[in-house]
Amino acid sequence: MAHEIILEICHWSRHKYLYRRADLISIAQKALVYCNRPKRSVIISMMICDDNDITRLNQIWRKKNGPTDVLAFPAAPVPGPGPELLGDIAISFETVMRRQQDDRVAARREIRLLFCHGMLHLLGMDHETDADRAAMQKAQAHILGIPEEDAWIADDVH
Numbered sequence: 409m410a411h412e413i414i415l416e417i418c419h420w421s422r423h424k425y426l427y428r429r430a431d432l433i434s435i436a437q438k439a440l441v442y443c444n445r446p447k448r449s450v451i452i453s454m455m456i457c458d459d460n461d462i463t464r465l466n467q468i469w470r471k472k473n474g475p476t477d478v479l480a481f482p483a484a485p486v487p488g489p490g491p492e493l494l495g496d497i498a499i500s501f502e503t504v505m506r507r508q509q510d511d512r513v514a515a516r517r518e519i520r521l522l523f524c525h526g527m528l529h530l531l532g533m534d535h536e537t538d539a540d541r542a543a544m545q546k547a548q549a550h551i552l553g554i555p556e557e558d559a560w561i562a563d564d565v566h
Contacts, residue, residue, distance in 0.1 A: 411440045412449040414491060419456045423501040426512065427456075427519050435520060438551040439527040449491035452530070454523070458502035465498055477503045477561060478522040480529035497526035507561075521559065524548050 413436045459475035483495040508514040535541035549559035
């Protein structure tokens with residue numbers, strides 16, 4: 409039995425058609441398996457936005473000025489039956505498109521990587537130390553089926 413994934417997407421970006429819901433659900437499924445999560449229904453909320461929105465979130469929650477590519481907000485555990493709320497992922501499509509110089513194919517790849525990155529944060533992974541970063545990069549490569557050297561954003565703005 410696979411995890412049932414409820415993915416709620418709020419799309420506020422002016423950039424459209426850069427992801428497939430089925431791809432994101434598949435990534436979420438693989439991340440849950442990779443992190444050995446019990447098979448349970450989960451809810452993930454995703455906000456697709458542009459730089460103004462993510463800059464505001466970055467200032468409020470991380471006390472950093474300027475846009476970033478992805479932010480993840482794990483939910484506090486709630487005991488009891490029903491789906492588990494994992495948390496929220498925000499991705500700035502404007503940042504992605506700028507970094508990828510409006511190359512939509514490259515932007516789609518990066519969005520899958522950023523969603524995977526956000527999922528791993530929701531599942532408790534982080535990259536505060538070199539060892540944690542290496543583990544997260546390895547996880548992203550495994551989940552996405554890409555080489556490890558391609559499984560990290562070079563300028564690491566998140």
